[in-house]
Amino acid sequence: MSIPLAEYEVIVGSSTLAQLRRLGERLAGLRVVHVSSTREMGGVAEKLEWMVPHLRDVGVDASWEVVHGDPLFFDITKAINNGLQGESVDLSKADWRIYQDVNEMNAGRLRPLLEDADIVVIHNPQPAGLLNFCPNRKGRWIWRAHIDISRQFRAVGRVFRTFVENYDASVFSMAEFAQPLPHPQFLIPPSIDPLSEKNRDLDPAELSSIRAEFGLDPDRPLIVQIARFDRFKDPMGVIKAYRLVRKATHVQLVLAGAGATNDLEGKAVLKDVLAAAAGDPDIHVLLLPMDAHKTINALQRLADIILRKSTREGFGLTVAEGMWKGKPVIGGDAGGIRLQVVNYHTGFLVCTPEGAAHRIRYLLHHRERISEMGGVAREFVRSNFLVTRQLRECLTLFFAIRSGEKSRTFQV
């Protein structure tokens, strides 16, 4: 269920909302169609669930469509996704043919809407092939990449490029994710929704209930890492850091992640983590359902310190989620964590379990720094990583793409 934009005023202030409405007024009636692969779980769906209603709220005629396909199509697009993110995958000509055919079939259904739209935003690789089947398109088409394609598997990247190079622009979450393409490449970092179930304020009773549910001791420090069970999130490194801290301080550790049932590698990592944690009642390894937003929210709020000790990372938006709850974050010096954790101000960047342990001990011995850094972290998120900032940049993108303006500044 979408939240009216007006409800964000208490968080970001009236001038920020007025700015969004003024930008929206100048785009009133602009027909924008977003196309993604699903309305169900996943980062893109979560984003469009708030983005489309907010765009409509400020005057843009926004809508959201999804492509249909059989399981084989989605297996192929998952392989394309993985290949674009660097995994060596085997995609045959027949697979690419199926990718095109399903996009063509969807174009048959969506063509009138897409060809008539002022702006079409295609999210991720699954629907990217639509453009080639909309030859009479009137508007501008944007490919929105939510994934890191900077180190793509060449065989996949080479073919996929032919599907996106004719777009009018592309958008990436970070400069590091971008690839050279023959059109403008814009940068819009992701954001968190402060009013969503994952980030809204929780009352003390809700926190106590979740603390009790997982048997957490309210009188001892709690370290929390929220991340799926993946080697790049370094859960074993987190356990090592915990054990180093534990020699001096009786801390508790929560390693919590949502798991997909078909994630074989994730299962293997989880097995290793459970084995490493066995026999220690103060290590809580939690495999949560994909929709355990309130539980994640509560665990972040119950934490004294939040970890995100990744060795490789996309954007790592749980860092911003933790900071929004007023907690310092000790993060791996990788990917988007670098944009969120400002060393010594909103947390610490570390490279090793030893580094993480060192910073945890420092903070536990300087409790006042936890609240100081947490306060700075929350304000940093308020200014930079909330949905209102992303909405503003999205509106700015529409101006830029609609006008085709190449100068540095232009008035609307």
Place this chain on the structure above:
Amino acid sequence: MKTFEVMDCALLMRMSGLAPAMNLRELRDRIAACGENVLYHHFCETTLRPTFDDPDYRNDFAAWTRLYLRDRVLAERLGIIDPYAFGTIEELRDAVLDIIDDRLGEVAMIPWVRLGDGFLFKEAITVIFDTGERIRDPRELAPAILRMTDGSIYYHFVEALRRPPVGKDDFSVWLLGAGDVYGQLIRSLGAIDFYFYSLARLRKEISLALTIAEVA
């Protein structure tokens, strides 16, 4: 005296198309070749894009040199550059190149960075729009400034320095329209050393300067 039209702006970053710089010599060569908008972005637009309010260095070249090239000497020399002290972006470019060339002459090895840590050259597009708000009396200016967005502060006080009349912020230009009456206010605005302020802090400083000058 004309009314003051409050404008606002919103910035969107984009890639410049230049290859990343993986060492100091590449940084030097890319800075020599890049467009003015790229230099302007990395020196002047850093406060308007998503950023930390209190960074070690306000320009991206100094920050990257410190964090990834790990050359503290060069970072300090680049970090103190005030881009608004130069009449044109080309003069700024020359000054930056002089500093880097000097450093290249001092170091025994060209400093380099790991894959993934290269300097990524960006630029930005800024959309400017009228808020519809108007200020009719200079006494309304200080409280109005406190209500302005970061975009408005940037547009009227920072970005304005590059528009004719070059080197003047919009508030001062407006006050000048009343002749010598507001000389004290204009001097107060001119005395703000804004380059190291976040836009939120700058908003407070401008309002405070105007309030103090009015009282005086």
